[in-house]
Amino acid sequence: MTDDRTSSPRRSGVDISAPHYARVYDYWLGGKDNFIVDRAVGDAMIRAVPRLHHTAAENRRFVHRVTRYLAAEEGIRQFLDIGIGLPHPPNLHEIAQDVDPTARIVYVDNDPIVLVHASALMTSHPDGHVAYLDADLRNPATILTDPTLCDTLDLNRPVGLTLIATLMLLADTDDPWSQVDQLRDALPSGSYLAITHPTADFNPAGINTAIATATDAGMPLTARAREAVQKFFGDWELLCPGLCPVSAWRPDEPVNNLEAAHAWAGVARKR
Secondary structure, three states: OOOOOOOOOEEOOEEOOOOOHHHHHHHHOOOOOOOHHHHHHHHHHHHHOOOHHHHHHHHHHHHHHHHHHHHHOOOOOEEEEEOOOOOOOOOHHHHHHHHOOOOEEEEEEOOHHHHHHHHHHOOOOOOOEEEEEEOOOOOHHHHHOOHHHHHHOOOOOOOEEEEEOOHHHOOHHHOHHHHHHHHHHHOOOOOEEEEEEEOOOOOHHHHHHHHHHHHHOOOOOOOOOHHHHHHHHOOOEEOOOOOEEHHHOOOOOOOOOHHHHOEEEEEEEOO
16 A cells, blocks of 8 residues: 655645545555545445445456457457446456457546556557546447547447446436437447446445535435346346346356455347
8 A cells, every 4th residue: 555644735746635436446456556535435334334435346257257248259340448447457347358369448437546557557558449438427429429438448349347446436417318318329230338336236225325425525325226226227238147236146156145345247249
């Protein structure tokens, strides 16, 4: 972890006086790109939900399984990952390019902290391409028409769209369902959508307390029920096992206490 005991409130333009969700998530994953204030909020949320750091780890494992499945089994060679968070290898492009070095990936985030880390640490195989796009999910048109995306991905060919622990950052008043609809509509037949989303369905009191803790610290989050998460897939066909606890989506080995991950996950295909 970063030793920030002698830090000023800002270091290199990064505000370390207030918690930041990407850094809290990094802390839960055992990373080093976090500060005292991030760890304090992360620990407070874990006191409300003792296995919350397990949810973060399960999200990463889900990304690994889904990417390998889409690349190896479905032949997907293009990925659009929105809301990427701080890098934690193996990252999506590393898994996709391990299957096929020519795979092309666009990472999207609107957080300068994340983009600086990503562009510095996530490099492509020379036969493929990795690009980074500073854009906001609240405005899908800016993502879909950005020259960086258009130069990297061919939207006439299937794309793997991933929204991992991202939609929780949008409130219902942002109408995230409409924004995901726009992304889905722009992708061709044969594309896939993978989503994970925290939920209070398995532990209402604990999750709601954790979310209140984050919100009070200036990091508003939204947990959603199963039905609300399923709406993000629209009329796309959910792959087996459907929308399920994140640990239960095609696990590599048997998993006990599936609901302890406190998140729904699913992958759907556009017919």
